[in-house]
């Protein structure tokens with residue numbers, strides 16, 4: 001086996017584009033091929049991991065219904081505040097109206 005100092009850099013073969021770096025010839029075609037292969041593998045891995053993540057995602061729990069803040073007046077069927085003791089629409093006395101007796 002010869003020492004590397006004895007070897008001459010190999011010129012690019014006819015019909016191939018390449019770059020000589022020391023004793024190594026880097027072919028442009030194989031470099032582009034490696035980039036394309038990397039992009040394909042990266043895209044496939046991205047799709048696979050995204051699919052696995054979507055399978056592991058738990059369905060969102062339905063939120064508990066919010067506390068009601070309104071009620072319907074039994075006399076005029078208007079929507080009024082749940083704290084109202086007198087209907088603002090028909091002035092009917094509702095449950096909880098304080099009776100003042102003199």
Ligand SMILES: [Zn+2]
Pocket residue numbers: 073074075076077078087088089090091092
């Ligand atoms: Zn009413």
